[in-house]
Amino acid sequence: MLVEASAYSLARCKLENLLNKSMRIRMTDGRTLVGLFLCTDRDCNVILGSAQEFLKSTDSFSQGEPRVLGLAMIPGHHVVSIEVESDSLQMTTHGL
Amino acid sequence: MVMKSSVEEEEGGWGLGIPEKMRNNANWVDVTKEFKGACKELKLGELLHDKLFGLFEAMSAIEMMDPKMDAGMIGNQVNRKVLNFEQAVKDEAIRVKDLSISELIGIMDTCFCCLITWLEGHSLAQTVFTCLYVHNPDLIQDPALKAFALGILKICDIAREKVNKAAVFEEEDFQAMTYGFKMANNVTDLRVTGMLKDVEDELQRKVKSTRSRQGEQRDPEVELDHQQCLALFSRVKFTRLLLSALISFTKKETSAVSEAQKLMTQAADLLPAIHSTVQYGIQSQNDTTKGDHPIMMGFEPLVNQRLLPPTFPRYAKIIKREEMVNYFSKLIERIKTVCEVISVTNLHSILDFFCEFSEQSPCVLSRSLLQTTFLIDNKKVFGTHLMQDMIKDALRYFVSPPVLSSKCSLNNNHQAKDYIDSFVTHCTRPFCSLIQIHGHNRARQRDKLGHILEEFATLQDEAEKVDAALHGLLMKLEPQRQHLACLGTWILYHNLRIMIQYLLSGFELELYSMHEYYYIYWYLSEFLYAWLMSTLSRADSSQMAEERILEEQLKVRSSKKSKKKKKARPLSKEITMSQAYQNMCAGMYKTMIALDMDRKVRKPQFELDSEQVRYEHRFAPFNSVVTPPPVHYIQFKEMSDLKKYNPPPRSADLYMAASKHFQQAKLILENVTSPDAEVNRILKVAKPNIVVMKLLAGGHKKETKALPEFDFSAHKYFPIVKII
Numbered sequence: 090m091l092v093e094a095s096a097y098s099l100a101r102c103k104l105e106n107l108l109n110k111s112m113r114i115r116m117t118d119g120r121t122l123v124g125l126f127l128c129t130d131r132d133c134n135v136i137l138g139s140a141q142e143f144l145k146s147t148d149s150f151s152q153g154e155p156r157v158l159g160l161a162m163i164p165g166h167h168v169v170s171i172e173v174e175s176d177s178l179q180m181t182t183h184g185l
Numbered sequence: 186m187v188m189k190s191s192v193e194e195e196e197g198g199w200g201l202g203i204p205e206k207m208r209n210n211a212n213w214v215d216v217t218k219e220f221k222g223a224c225k226e227l228k229l230g231e232l233l234h235d236k237l238f239g240l241f242e243a244m245s246a247i248e249m250m251d252p253k254m255d256a257g258m259i260g261n262q263v264n265r266k267v268l269n270f271e272q273a274v275k276d277e278a279i280r281v282k283d284l285s286i287s288e289l290i291g292i293m294d295t296c297f298c299c300l301i302t303w304l305e306g307h308s309l310a311q312t313v314f315t316c317l318y319v320h321n322p323d324l325i326q327d328p329a330l331k332a333f334a335l336g337i338l339k340i341c342d343i344a345r346e347k348v349n350k351a352a353v354f355e356e357e358d359f360q361a362m363t364y365g366f367k368m369a370n371n372v373t374d375l376r377v378t379g380m381l382k383d384v385e386d387e388l389q390r391k392v393k394s395t396r397s398r399q400g401e402q403r404d405p406e407v408e409l410d411h412q413q414c415l416a417l418f419s420r421v422k423f424t425r426l427l428l429s430a431l432i433s434f435t436k437k438e439t440s441a442v443s444e445a446q447k448l449m450t451q452a453a454d455l456l457p458a459i460h461s462t463v464q465y466g467i468q469s470q471n472d473t474t475k476g477d478h479p480i481m482m483g484f485e486p487l488v489n490q491r492l493l494p495p496t497f498p499r500y501a502k503i504i505k506r507e508e509m510v511n512y513f514s515k516l517i518e519r520i521k522t523v524c525e526v527i528s529v530t531n532l533h534s535i536l537d538f539f540c541e542f543s544e545q546s547p548c549v550l551s552r553s554l555l556q557t558t559f560l561i562d563n564k565k566v567f568g569t570h571l572m573q574d575m576i577k578d579a580l581r582y583f584v585s586p587p588v589l590s591s592k593c594s595l596n597n598n599h600q601a602k603d604y605i606d607s608f609v610t611h612c613t614r615p616f617c618s619l620i621q622i623h624g625h626n627r628a629r630q631r632d633k634l635g636h637i638l639e640e641f642a643t644l645q646d647e648a649e650k651v652d653a654a655l656h657g658l659l660m661k662l663e664p665q666r667q668h669l670a671c672l673g674t675w676i677l678y679h680n681l682r683i684m685i686q687y688l689l690s691g692f693e694l695e696l697y698s699m700h701e702y703y704y705i706y707w708y709l710s711e712f713l714y715a716w717l718m719s720t721l722s723r724a725d726s727s728q729m730a731e732e733r734i735l736e737e738q739l740k741v742r743s744s745k746k747s748k749k750k751k752k753a754r755p756l757s758k759e760i761t762m763s764q765a766y767q768n769m770c771a772g773m774y775k776t777m778i779a780l781d782m783d784r785k786v787r788k789p790q791f792e793l794d795s796e797q798v799r800y801e802h803r804f805a806p807f808n809s810v811v812t813p814p815p816v817h818y819i820q821f822k823e824m825s826d827l828k829k830y831n832p833p834p835r836s837a838d839l840y841m842a843a844s845k846h847f848q849q850a851k852l853i854l855e856n857v858t859s860p861d862a863e864v865n866r867i868l869k870v871a872k873p874n875i876v877v878m879k880l881l882a883g884g885h886k887k888e889t890k891a892l893p894e895f896d897f898s899a900h901k902y903f904p905i906v907k908i909i
Contacts, residue, residue, distance in 0.1 A: 100226030
């Protein structure tokens, strides 16, 4: 019982520490979204604020201008990878 | 219907203000596994979010990878590479020279279709600018295509400018956004028409040289060449004429408007040739991607996808080439009608012109051209008359107020002049607004008419005060003359017109339920038209009083007896039409009450509201009007109570009364000397209704459960009642 509670609260803590931080998510169709992490749920559906969409391209992101989306939700099953800026992680006490 | 494209409005604080550190070269650390793992610990249905972010905000997020919401998805769904113009030229996917005539015809026709689709309310990005050639005409080497591309850009630019200036559009009518596209601003209008003319002349030479000669055997290849050259020539010339006409509308002189009318007629003459040669143009090639329409050479429907605002994806269905000529033909007719407004001089006639023009639900471009032609640069009417002068003329025409009569002593009185000038100046804005309101689409018009009643109520107030002041002055100067309620009558006339239009347009827009018809028609016939009739007759008397005084003054000067010519009174047609309308409305309201008595009107259950609530909602805009005072529900019920008659009428009596009203309307209208389309439309309704009412009075089909039908196809305000 105690173990479960702590696993749960640890998970919540990790996630809460990422709230309002910049996040970069690659989607199944190759597009990448960069925005502020605002919300998520058990299925890993993620809401990003001030999101910008970058088309599939090389690493340099030189492929034209990003498209401004505003508030966007990426369904969990379309998330390929999630990245955060290294600075954001320094603020957490437990670290990921 | 449409979400605002502005990002701020959806998200409050979560919108713009992208922090600087969100650059792509930041140090990104992959946390996928940990994140997903952490998520799994959350409970089912639990959301992890900041205190200030909740379901209300989350609701407006765009869902990615859902084709209904994610406009960026479609680029990945197609099999072809989406190239812009420069890329396509480099890749040699598109040619800028050595295009065949077939290709040119096909490209031009598709461009015309895109232009029309844009004028019908879609975005430039999804219509005209799906044509790669217009992105950068400087790169085009083919002279015909280059001139054409520039021509299309200029047409779009002028059209957009006109529509913006007129300001009679809403988001459903037109999308003014240009997405930063260059609209050939580096080339003058004159240069573009010159380039088009050069291409035209060259093509005309070719047409002449390939023409069939007498006695000669016709070579099919030469014949084809001839037809194709003719097809191309017609299109280039049409473009030049359309552009030139629009350029004329940008000029300030009204003579330019007549010029535009001539150009439009010439353009219309080319349409049959264009229509018969549509098949010479190349068609789109089929694309194997799902749900995508065939791609035309030189066009890329997705080239601007990333410029579109982050709303749900909107698809612009480009009209088919077969419909193109039909659309142009109607557009030209509308523009030619617009040109006729400059020959209308009286303000009331101008108002009528605007009303009639609006009734055919014209396109946003023609409505805008009408607005900007009327008030050139929003200053003078047709660029020559001051609105104040037009209002004074309208007053003279309608009610002949002594203060505006040259034969009245008030005319030279300083104070009187101040009063009337100030009043007329206060009238200009509401009347300009009224004319602008008539430029909107029918639905928006109704709404705005309701709102402008407030301004007219203020004018009414002022009119009464000025009338009283002028009357006081006049009594001192010319005791026999009166200035009673002249200005007030005129404003009241316009008030009533607006109120009547507001109610009648509810039928056109199909806003009323059947069970509401009776009180709407009652308000019109027993109240508004009754007031209108008395207002018109008061105006008429005022005119006659002025005329008598003028005659008196003439008699004093000359001993000759002026011949009394039987001239039609200026307001007689209007009085006649109002009588007819009043009878039609009276017939309808009695019909509805009778049908209700016979249980033939379906009523709602009124669980949470009542008839009073709906009544008051329908007439709410009238609450700001002082004269006539609004009729509240209780008052209406009292006034329309049938029990005050002894014995109270039964349905048969009411049907007969209705029949008599329709009969009266028919008689009045049949006596009109030169009946116009409107007279005939009303007759088409009055005649069958006379018969139907008589049948119903006789008890025809009284026991049937089937409800009557109301057919508004002959007249949008008055239905033919059909008993099934």
